[in-house]
Amino acid sequence: MSEAAPTRASLLLRLRDQADAEAWSQFVEIYSPLIFRFARRCHLQESDAADLVQEVMFEVAKSIAKFDYDPKLGRFRSWLYRVAKRTMSRVQRKQSPEPRGVGDTESLRFLASVADDNNALEELWDQEYQRQLIHWAAAQIRNQFQEATWQAFWLTAVEEQASQVVADRLGLSVGSVYVAKSRVMKRISEKIREIDESH
């Protein structure tokens, strides 16, 4: 990372400046995968999920100027959730006249099953949100660590192997594996905090 990532507030503020292409790119990089995965979790077909991302991003582009940044916890997250959900139900309705295969029916059924339970859907969203933060942050900081350190982190935290096994494989002490893993996780946490102050 050659430059400091913008904080969440300033990223949102920069988004309002329509000429700020970089802010938009960064925003898209962080949040598109989230919307895509959320849509997939709602059983949308891949192509529909892809469309949904465009729809939501278009909505965001249109209405970001109206969004008043408030550092109160989770506000942006739930705002984006509402935009995504609204857009998704709109897309769903548009498609319902001509169901296109299993995915659609499944997703309709899924949405119907969670329709009464907004909490369930929002929980799903929150989960995907956390996950996307991790994914994004991990990708951002990957190059800051040596291969062995990263491997220690990856094998223990991601692949959930026992630290002794990992230590043997990498030729490190168990303590070093823990230290390496903690360092990476710490850095991920810092990275996330740069864009999401609630963590």
Added chain:
Amino acid sequence: MNRTDECLDDCDLTDLISGALTGPDAERATAHVGACPRCQRRMENATLANQLATQLPSLNEAKTESVVLDDVIAEAKSLRVQRESSSVAAAQAETITPFNTEVFTEDGYELIETIGQGGMGVVYKARERSLDRLVAIKVLAPTVANDSAAGQRFLREARTAASVVHPNIITIHAVSDKPPLPYLVMEYVEGVSLQQQLDSGSPISFANTIRIGRQMAAGLDAAHQNGLVHRDIKPANILLNARTGKVLLSDFGLALATGSSRYTSSGTLVGTAAYVAPETLEGSSLADHRSDLYGLGVVLYAMCSGDSPFQADTLLATIRRVAASDPPPLMEVRHDVPPWFSHLVMRLLDKEPDARFQTAAEVHVALGQGQDVSGSASTGTRSDPPSTPASIKLDTGASALNRRRRKRDRSTAHMVIGVVGLLVAAGLVLGVSFLVSTNGSSDRVAGTNANADQAESDSSSRERSAAKPDRDSLAKSLYKASPPTEKLALAGPLGPTRDDLAPFACFASDGSRLGSFADLEDAVENQPEGGWIEISGHLHVISTPVFVEDSYVSIRAAQDAKPVFVFDPVADLDDPFDEEFDDEDDFDDDDPDDEAMLNVVGHLAMRGIEIRVDTDDWELPIIRVEPDGTLELTKCVLSSMSPGCCVASQAGVTLNECQIHASASAAIELEAADGVTSVLRDCWVSGLIGIELSGEERQTLLLDHCAFACEQSIRVYDDQEDGPPAVRSDASLFFNFESVVGFDDEVESRELRWTGSGNVYAGSVTRMVDESGGDGGFARWTVRTRESDAQYARYPFQEDLNSVLRRFDNPSFRLSEVGLLSDLVAGPRRDVLSSEPLSVSNRNDQVDDVPGP
């Protein structure tokens, strides 16, 4: 830290992670962590919040993640280009501003701000200096104005629109064709467009959908009668007044004036195409007023589903859908809308104009009556609608009431040719299902096993019903107005009775269910002696007055139901036809002054029902009680936003645990005979005036554990000949903006006998002072202003009454189920309380005996 078996302190732990700990210390610490599970956990906890840490394993899935995602991201990034181009368009529109300002100033308008812009032009909020009023100014876009033919059309249509005066059509104040650009000056509406409402994502209730639909239909009817077709009905052209909730149609005829400009909007921002009627796609010459009805249908659909059913990703796809594809029936998209409404909307959406409703007035009536007008056999019962059912229904009955109702039916029949036949057919079928279930219940009552499985009994009795020998005698006793045999003869086979089609169920005094009706009027007419009516479902719309003749009618909410009646009068549509029938009927023509929503000549008891009048163009009471009638309300909510009161009674009334609110009137108007006592217990009364006492005869009012939030709680309107009215009040709260008691200017005596105990008087301006020094128990109240009373805090008006009560800390209060004040008070109230302190006193009570009748 010295030894490897010693746990790390927090500081060392942090330093170890960050790399600040070095050398032998770091080695020792690392070695310790390798052996100490506790420190391992501490270390992990110090780095990443738990909810994030649990997501770490998902990083592994990233490898298998869809390759599509990269394209998705790339595509989303390119959206920015579109954003840029749209901002360029906005910037171009902005450039009109300086250009026009001068013109407006010359013409006497002060621009305040831009409130909207589109392909057609720019809309400004402005102040008209001469009248000091806010107006909206619409300026035709230069691209359109430069086309002189379009400019001419714009002006012509605007002038036609200006000639239509209707509460649901935006008033056009002025039209200017002065260079450089033609513009028109319209009424300024504080509020949002329906489009904005939909975009906000907040759902529109079904009641509101009906209300908006009816007002749109009323506005369209007025326009169509003036030969004006809107041609561009869509949510963006429907304004909702934030203060009154009134629906206003704007931009009449402008779509035609500006030609095809709406098709030039770019990219995904296709709005209008999703709302145009298919025939307009083939050429605007084919469009007529029925195209507006189609638009109305799409708007109704969109209010339920969130968007037009034809909306597609691209303009072309949208147009293709409009032209060729039938949207799914509304009730499949929204399972909670009643079938009749779904049918109504789908009929409006018919591609063939001839198959739609033919006039806006029909739609207005159909929405009001909430009947199944689709003509489709949704319950499988309408196989052969009789060709002249109306006359059969109408030629029976003898009382003035029936004639009154009959006349209304007939005028309606003339107005909606072809629709009413189906309506009445539906009514007949329901009537028959009523008769049949009546038979079923008589079986149960007469049979040995009254507790038999009801469902089975119901269905089997329906099947056997046609053969029952005693049905006529039983039915006759229940059907006062129309012989049941005729109805049976006309009806087709029976289907299940659905609650949403017939929410008004009649019960006999022994608790057996006799059957159900589609509207309250029929249920009231057919309620057996000693029985009652149960109402299921949530929303019911009443458009014509209901009469309780000289019988005892008991209405209550079905279990778990919270029925709400919305009153939306169709009187305005009836009028022209009423004249036609004047000569034929011997009774006095329907004098609207006589009719309330519920007219009680006999006796009415209601429990758990809510009735709302949300329109402000209705000036009559919700419930009217005639001198020989009685009214008993329990746990009811009556709310009137209109200048009409909630209850106007010439007899004594009894209200228990009710909430009564009237924004622009007295909540309760009493004009009873001498000595009649009205009683309110545990009631919440709010509005302009709480209780109005009028008439020349002495009345008595008992208040017990009530709360009033009014300008004046009690207002006396007439000098009462037999002595001043008497009020006995105990443990009640009077929260007044003006005074507890007030007298109309015409009232000379200014006397009221007031007794009671434990009351709390709160409010901003005045309280009563006894100046008479006692005159045989009579007090002469005058109103004295208290300038300040600093010992009490100030309250904002919209405060939960309960917290007011807590503030007064009066344990004698047990007001039940008091709602939020803000729920009951319409719109922003004047801000009296923020500038005036509260004063409270309960020292003024005289504790006397209850005044005798």
